[in-house]
Amino acid sequence: MDIRDRYPIVVTEHKAACQAFWQRYFGLVIVFDSDWFVLLGNETQGSVVAFMTPDHPSAPPGPQTYSGQGMCLELEVDDAEQALATLQQRGGAADYPLTREPFGQCRFGVRDPSGLWVDVVEQVTPEEGYWDKYMKAAARFSESD
Known part of the structure; x- marks a missing residue:
């Protein structure tokens, strides 16, 4: 298996606040953003962390809202x-x-x-x-x- 990228996806109702937190405090930039999903990273490391709202339209089985x-x-x-x-x-x-x-x-x-x-x-x-x-x-x- 050749893994091209890796990052956790945190399901949360606080997508915008998480995005702002990671941009402000850790200097990450938006790699991809939609209404229900944001992927953050940087040029050095690639993708670092993603946040997804619990009501996203393409919900795969399994991910519940993070507690x-x-x-x-x-x-x-x-x-x-x-x-x-x-x-x-x-x-x-x-x-x-x-x-x-x-x-x-x-x-x-x-x-x-x-x-x-x-x-x-x-x-x-x-x-x-x-x-x-x-x-x-x-x-x-x-x-x-």
Whole structure:
């Protein structure tokens, strides 16, 4: 299978607010827009995220209106502190403060108008030995195959 593009579609009654949020705070541009669907992205990454109203005319089976739970969109950046500064300069605020996590991420989080959790992360060196107990468990598990 040759995947040409990838992006989540979030079914929400807040299509316009989500579009404005992603354009304002993350600098995404409209790739495609209609009354019931908008695809956002940028030149570097292509498509990033789409929003679709629950009353769209070409409803495939399955997608219900997103409840704001059970999904996280991870955005990896080179500098989480700078990404947060940009978000704040544009009038946004973090719902999870900039935190250096022991497992090797510096991150902050926000919710978009649909309730989607957006985790903005910079990969950093984890605390010494943090992953040892997890990696050993994985190695033991694979040895029993």
